[in-house]
Amino acid sequence: MGKRVGMEVSIAAAEAVKQCNVDVVSAYPITPQTHIVEHLSELVANGELDAEFFCVESEHSALSVCVGAAATGARAFTCTSSQGLALMSEITYIASGLRLPMLMIISNRTLSAPLSIWNDHSDAMSIRDCGWIQFFVENGQEVYDHVFVAYRLAEDRKVLFPVIINMDGFILSHVIEPIELIEQEKIDQFLPPYQPLHRLHPDRPVTMGAFALPSIFAEAKKAEEEALRSSMPKLLEVLEAFGDMTGRYYHLIETYKAEDADTLIVTMGSCGETASVAVDKMREEGRSAGLVKIRLWRPFPFEAFKNVTLRAKQLVVIDRAISAGACGPVASEVKAALYGEAQRPSVYNFVAGISGRDVTPRDFIRMVDKAEIEIEEGNKEGFEIYGVRE
């Protein structure tokens, strides 16, 4: 078993990136992501990590450098938050369209306006459709672990997609947690050096990012979409292999006391831990409540999600962002997943904890109370922003 140490989660993330022996780190500072690249810059400066560290002039350039580096066959890393991610968004679509493996950690933070530095998922949702494999993790150990999973997955010839790990800003990034570190020898076995399928090299010239006319664009997108969807078996295989190495087996959809529950809370990210405390309290009171946590956001694991939710009476879906003019993005995915089923639970949607407002176990219980009453009264598909002062 690896050494268990107390460590700020951002530092643990940077240590994991170092253990993956990346070739290129390119990033622009933005709260609350900064500690990750600050630490990586130290590791490079100290000679502990043999990588090129690029101080770029913007996030647009940060991701562009990663695209260029990955195109030459380098293992590349970047991370960002909020406005920085918004500035990168153009390049996110290019990285996936070119099928270039790389890792980006997003320390999730609210998009302005109003200007805010605190945590929610509005930044991640702004690039939801960019074609990357997207994870949401729950605690520091998961952040650390998913770095290895991400590179192994991204670089697999059957996958070849860039990967995003979403970790909640401050709630995870700035908190000291016990992290079980994995021995370097194990990592070296788990993650072999990157062998690119195609790369920019004068000995064998290729063109990447060429123009496509309408006569071929749809074929190109179909190929990309099929590849993303069919990465699912490899995803399961990599998570299984990681579990075999560490004993920590992760699933695309995690459950907690969900098997026999009438009401299921659905969360994504760090608030899953708080929600599990709420579930315990409700269970003590004899209520039939459970929890479902979405780990893999894209490609969305429709089958795995249906398997654990279809027998419930109602889902209380907690979103940490608003799809303006519609509902929470998680709820809309959940509804899409269930729509084809004759027998399906009601879906009640709360937007909660936007811009870092605390969501306590008591808040989760209140949301469940409210949803159960509303559904009982016939409002089966409700949507509301929770806890707003009237």
Place this chain on the structure above:
Amino acid sequence: MTKPESEWTWKELPIGNVVLEPGNASQYRTGDWKTLKPVLNKELCIHCGLCYIFCPDMAYSLKEEGYFIADLFYCKGCGICAKECPTGAITMVLEEEEK
């Protein structure tokens, strides 16, 4: 490309749509974009080569008799050569009106 892009199926495309064959842009007919094509009046031509220098698609090349001639497989019909020609030897003519 070994065949026109309108014949490729999605399964045949290289991962990431990488173009694996260097220099195959030369096989791409940009000539069918044009409506106007340059026609040279050899009597006015002074062989200065400005059409060759200004052509943005490098469609012009020097032929045996010392004239610069546009390869209509590539020429997009932009008319820059006609505009720059110091003696007015090049005129842009609608393709179907050519005699």
